[in-house]
Amino acid sequence: MTENVLKVENVTMQFGGVLAVDNMNIEVNKGEIISLIGPNGAGKTTAFNVITGVYAPTNGAVYFNGKKIIENHPQGKMKKLYQGENNGKYSSVLAPTPDKITKLGIARTFQNIRLFKSQTAFENILIAKHLRRTSNLFTATFHLNGKEEAQMREEAEELLRILGLEDVRDELATSLPYGKQRRLEIARALATKPELLLLDEPAAGMNPQETDELTAFIARIRDEFGLTIFMIEHHMDLVMEISDRIYVLDFGKPIAAGTPDEIQNNPRVIEAYLGGSVDE
Amino acid sequence: MTKKKAAVINVALIAALLIALYIMEQILPPTAMVFTVLKKGAIYALVAVSMNLLNGFTGLFSLGQAGFMLLGAYTYGILTIPVEQREFVYQYFDGGIVKFTVPVVVALIAAGAVAAVFAYLIGLPVLRLKSDYLAIATLGFAEIIRAVFQWDKLGPLTNGSNLLRSYPTFQSVLYPFIVSGICIAIIVMLINSTYGRAFKAIRDDEVAAEAMGINLAHHKRMAFIISSFFAGVSGALLAMYQTTIQASMFKSAMTYEILLIVVIGGIGSVTGSCISSFLFIIFSEWILRFLDNDTYIGSFHVPLLRSGFRKVVFSVIIMVIVLFFRKGIMGTREFSVQGICNFFTGKSRKKKAVKGGDSND
Structure with missing residues (x-):
């Protein structure tokens, strides 16, 4: 098995009473293109913001190239959500600022340019x-x-x-x-x-032709720069064409993960998100 | 025109300016108004550029400039009053506690350094604030430091609310020009370096800048300290120009004057700040002086003209500028030889003028 470039472990992000991301686990291997999809407000961008250090997670840890870069295991009410290696014992909070994350080799783009x-x-x-x-x-x-x-x-x-x-x-x-x-x-x-590139809706607002160009472009930069790419995207054509694996979020909860084929045929995903578009 | 050629022309222009100033000094009487304008203009140009570095290039809206100038002025005065004069200056405080003097150049650098140290300390809490709140906090700092320096208990150091005087000053108009010129050149070089680009990135978009790996806290603090350093140096120059130092000189009105200069010149333009500081001084010290004097035409007492009216006029001017000429004289462009050449030869002026060369001050 290839090495994990990015591993998100039991990450939970709570804003007051809103669980934006609920116990999310993601693994991204070297050289892969991974997509994160889900309906609007599913917590995709929040997940990105946790990985890039904009928000310190309420609970969970993020590993980059096997090294723990973000961690927060609170005591009390949220504790039971965490089932990782430090389950039950309080460990120090690791909350680097976005510039430190970028320095480690994780770069990102923004949904709104x-x-x-x-x-x-x-x-x-x-x-x-x-x-x-x-x-x-x-x-x-x-x-x-x-x-x-x-x-x-x-x-x-x-x-x-x-x-x-x-x-x-x-x-x-x-x-x-x-x-x-x-x-x-x-x-x-x-x-x-960067080693890992996070793209937040790179095809937002693009027409089909531009999206096609972007698809080829993303694949090309992956090969040319030896990157691993993790992206949020709504254009299913693009996602299905270039993703090695796909994670699906709904209301902050990961509901499915797998190859494009598996995702397209997953009944929960169809129900939650894809609707009729899978028949196209 | 090549870069080298432009540099040669810039150097030639600066040399010509200094020679012209020197000749003027030989011809005109030293009390001529033009020297007041030039001296004060050069000093204000430095503090305006230092404020522009913070407000215009880094996007931190700070109003503490007068406070840092005060620190610089006092540091300079305290360190350079000759030992034999201290008895008379500190007549109420047994000659003060500082019993040594340092050379003028060292004192100038110390003036900047003290302002920078204070900026570091003040920056720890206040740089967490954004926009208006930062402005209020820094303004508050300037007012507090002014009050503290007048405090009697600090008398042995600051001479309380009495004047500091008898320290070395300058006669020649070249002096403030050269010192300000060097400092402004350093600021321009900083702005053109990779750090300057990082400052501009923070101004444009903090979130994106941080995502691009720019440590916000570190860079903001750096800009704040550097800006304060040069404000301190200009405070020392102002002290030399005024020949006496009193804390009550450095009111918040002074910060507003500097802000006015920065806004008129163009927020984000070094040369704009330089040009507008001379314009401002010409108007406030010279042309618009009459606004403050009671005037009679025959036996007719001209209405409105009385002490303080000048300030009213300036307030109106700043309102007009903010409402209608938000970009000031230069916007974010820079004045440069290259820009002028392109203007006359009609080459793609827009792009070149933005890129611009160094300032010509």
Whole structure:
């Protein structure tokens, strides 16, 4: 069996009385494309936010390449939900901020595009390179890091080229067409040199043709950058075509997991989410 | 035009400016109004740029600038008053507790450093706040520090509410220009570095910046400390210009003046801040002075013109700017030789002007 890149263990996320994510378990293996689907409000983005450190989970742990990166095992009422290795004993809270998670090698894109709007496409990518700097404030200010700066710029140029954005290099990010903004967001995430890429609805608002292009694009970057991809998506064509495995969430609860074929024929999934569309 | 050529022209322009200033000093009497404007303008340019680094480039709306200037001014004064003069300056406090002096350059850096240390400490709690709340907290800090410095118990150090004086000052207009110029050049280099890009990312979208691996707390603190450092240095320069220091000088009105300069110049434009600081000083110290004086035409007493009316006019100006010219003079663009050349040759001005070169101050 290949190694888990990402393992989500018994993660529960509770906001007041709302259980956004309820005891979720996910395993993502190296090189896979995994999709997370579910009706609106099922807790998919919340799950992403837990994995990327935006929210500290109410309970559970997240492992990246076998190393525990996020953990919270509360005592009291929520305790019984946790059935992992530390069941019953209180362990320390591990709640890194999103920048630390990104530094470990998990990059993400956003459902509603969040580019740096006053910056050009090129600068957007360059900003993401800041993370892997070796220069400090002093050397950067007095431009003593010329070599590194040149390398950053070169890598950013190359990303633009690979992702087919070189013609919009100096355009403001917000003035780009929608499809290119999505692509730029992926380029920016790739600039942080991730191992695992989390895509939050990369095809949202795209027409069928653009979705087809995106499907090929995602498969291509997976191969080219040696990535593992975990994505949330609503376009079933895309999901069924490129996913190795699919997880289905409904009201925060994972209701099914398996290959696209299994999911399409799973009665619970059909009931909860796919409705008639499985017959297409 | 190549980058190298632009750099040469920039250097030439700066040299020409300094030479012109030098010649002016030789020709004009030292009390000429133009020198007041230039000296104060250069000092305000530095503090405006430092405020712009925070408000315009990092998106932290802070109003503590006057407080950090006060710290810088006092640090400078306390460290440089000659030992033999201290008896007279600290006449109510037995000559004060500081019994040594340091060279002017060291004192200038110390002025910045003290402001930076305070910024670090203040930043620990207040940088968790956002937008308006941060502004209120930093404004509160500036007011508190002003009151504390006037406190009698601190007299041996700060001379209480009495003046600090007799410390070394400058005569030449070149002095504030060179010191401000160096500091602004450092800020510009910082803004153009990878850290500057990270600051702009935080301004544009905190959530995305953090997701791209930028440590928000660390970078915000860094911007706050650097901005305060230069505010401290400009406070020391202001002290040199005024020749006396009193805590009551550094009122919140001073912060508002600086904010006005930043807004007029364009939030996010270094050269805009420099240009508008000179404009502001020209108007407030020179052209609009008459607004504060009672004026008679024949026996007719001109209405409204009296002490304080200038402030009313400025308030109206800032309202007009905020309502109609939100981008200020420069917006987020930078003034550069390259930009001007492109403007005249009609090359794709929009893109080049945004990228711009270094400031010309």
